[in-house]
Amino acid sequence: MRVVSLVPSLTEAVAVTLPGVLVGATDWCTHPAELDVPRVGGSKYPDLARVLALRPDLVLLNVEENRREDADALVAAGVPVRVTYPRTVPEALAELTELLADLGATQEPAWLGAARRAWADPPRLSPARRAVVPVWRRPWVVLGSDTFAGDVLRRLGTLNLYEGHPERYPRPEFAELRDIGAELVVLPDEPYRFTADDGPEAFPGTPCALLSGRHLTWYGPSLAEAPAVLAAQLARPVTVPA
Known part of the structure; x- marks a missing residue:
């Protein structure tokens, strides 16, 4: 699986959970600090030619962070996209669980379990x-x-x-x-x-x-x-x- 992420938070989630799966990210993907993958421009205006050159099996997008026209252009070029849109903490946890499992995670990462516990009874x-x-x-x-x-x-x-x-x-x-x-x-x-x-x-x-x-x-x-x-x-x- 070759994944390009145009969403900084998803970049971090994939990079720390499934090293090697991520093959490209935006210039704004600053976490983890040691992330070393090709950059494809910004979230709002990515360089789609660079994205396509990385031959991704999947591109990760978000309704708020990315533009619909870029998602449509990727689909038209034959690249599958996954568009996220959590509006609550439970939705975010559920989407992350499903995404990571679909990308090949065989068990829930420790950070995701810690997040569930932290939000079960927040200060x-x-x-x-x-x-x-x-x-x-x-x-x-x-x-x-x-x-x-x-x-x-x-x-x-x-x-x-x-x-x-x-x-x-x-x-x-x-x-x-x-x-x-x-x-x-x-x-x-x-x-x-x-x-x-x-x-x-x-x-x-x-x-x-x-x-x-x-x-x-x-x-x-x-x-x-x-x-x-x-x-x-x-x-x-x-x-x-x-």
Whole structure:
């Protein structure tokens, strides 16, 4: 089996579980650190000629990370694709279990068992906090309904005020975002790299939790440590004076 992954979290999952199966990955596939396979460009705009040159038996894709036209082009070229789309932690664990078994794993990897245990009873903020979760700035974009990251945060005691929005990634006016009554602003470092110097200053007086985007949005080996990492970061917000 020769697999090309266009999804960083799946790249890590396959690489650490089935060494030798992965023959190509994107430039953004940074884990595991020692990964040494040909690169095929970005997730949104991969070099399909490079992908095809690797003669893959399967290309791994994700609805949010990759474009439909690239999936269609690969299928038209005769390359099987597998498209993932987990929107909850249980869905992610189930998809990973099925994928790895289909790729040849004869038993569940240790990291996947650890992830199941970690998410069976994750640490939670107490009391739960009403929050907004910007994922982009200029313009502001926030987590809305039916997202994997939203489910992760909900399980950790964070109540997304845009959870009931009809869109998955709303673009509210900043005045609305500022005045909605959030008790916490969650600022991940992916896809927009929010930092202590870029983000909290927009919400003076409101605690801002700076989170690891990899642990918030990746579904792979990072799931095993995500509850502890994210809970610790949520518990240590920074506040810019009003």
